[in-house]
Amino acid sequence: MKQKNLGPLFTVLAIALVVGGCSSGTDNESAAEPTTVAPTSTASTQQPTLVAPTSAASTEQPTSAAPTAVGSAEQPTAVAPSVQPTSQEPPPACTGGSTGVPDGAAQSEVVDVDGDGRADAVWIMTDPNGETRVGIVTAAGGGVERIFESVSPVPRSILVVDVDQRSPVDILADDGRSVELWAFVDCAIVDIENIQGETYTFSLGFADIGTGVGCVEIDGGRQLVGLDVTDDTADAVEWSRTIVELEGTRARNGATSTGTFNRPDDDVGIALLHDVTCGELTMRNDGLQELQP
Numbered sequence: 001m002k003q004k005n006l007g008p009l010f011t012v013l014a015i016a017l018v019v020g021g022c023s024s025g026t027d028n029e030s031a032a033e034p035t036t037v038a039p040t041s042t043a044s045t046q047q048p049t050l051v052a053p054t055s056a057a058s059t060e061q062p063t064s065a066a067p068t069a070v071g072s073a074e075q076p077t078a079v080a081p082s083v084q085p086t087s088q089e090p091p092p093a094c095t096g097g098s099t100g101v102p103d104g105a106a107q108s109e110v111v112d113v114d115g116d117g118r119a120d121a122v123w124i125m126t127d128p129n130g131e132t133r134v135g136i137v138t139a140a141g142g143g144v145e146r147i148f149e150s151v152s153p154v155p156r157s158i159l160v161v162d163v164d165q166r167s168p169v170d171i172l173a174d175d176g177r178s179v180e181l182w183a184f185v186d187c188a189i190v191d192i193e194n195i196q197g198e199t200y201t202f203s204l205g206f207a208d209i210g211t212g213v214g215c216v217e218i219d220g221g222r223q224l225v226g227l228d229v230t231d232d233t234a235d236a237v238e239w240s241r242t243i244v245e246l247e248g249t250r251a252r253n254g255a256t257s258t259g260t261f262n263r264p265d266d267d268v269g270i271a272l273l274h275d276v277t278c279g280e281l282t283m284r285n286d287g288l289q290e291l292q293p
Helices: 007-016 267-272
Strands: 106-110 120-126 132-137 143-147 157-161 169-174 178-185 188-191 201-203 212-218 221-232 236-247 250-262
Touching: 120 157, 132 188, 143 188, 212 236, 221 250
Parallel strands: none
Antiparallel strands: 106 120, 120 132, 132 143, 157 169, 169 178, 178 188, 178 201, 212 221, 221 236, 236 250
């Protein structure tokens, strides 16, 4: 595991979300647990351009898109494995594999995932055996599917979005408790892995660190970030934000920054710290959720 007029909110939130605490993916540089990473960095090395609610009392005024990533439980470490950059040549259209949408599956149109310039489609369903399956059907006549493994009792949701606006297209797989990071590569849905070789995963408040996922504008480009609420009182919320550095199907935790939101002036930003968003898209309004019996 969705918004029409959320653009301004994300911009505002993004600024406030310059918080870089929760680089939650399972692929952080540190050897921390692969499901919720609590960034310990106090200040970010970059000043993202987010747009968060303007609050005089706020510790930071981020300038960027809505917060987006609250990553997995791993802390970035100083040494990150070298990552192979993605090819600059456009991938061929996906024409092979599974082409149909199973009966009973929820489906919706999504961005072009195979680079042929045409919108594609995503579907999700839980089959009679209790397995949740997610699939992509391309306009070129191809497609693929994979199992969404989770023991969460919450319905699964999928949000297809190019988080850093450069290939490959990403897939945020939300089970209500955490969000796995996948990508559509060579006509297949694959895991984006952390440096430990595990699926990069964001926590949604059900682990020690990480409460949301977002995207922020930094140095003219959009980047995925993990969000985390580090302290919550009646008057203010302290947060952190960790940049998720993506290279193909690898990801690692980058710079972390922190800030403070004050109630009630920053209520919009506070809400985004517990959400899954990217730009103007949100899991709640734009994601695809499996149908319930």
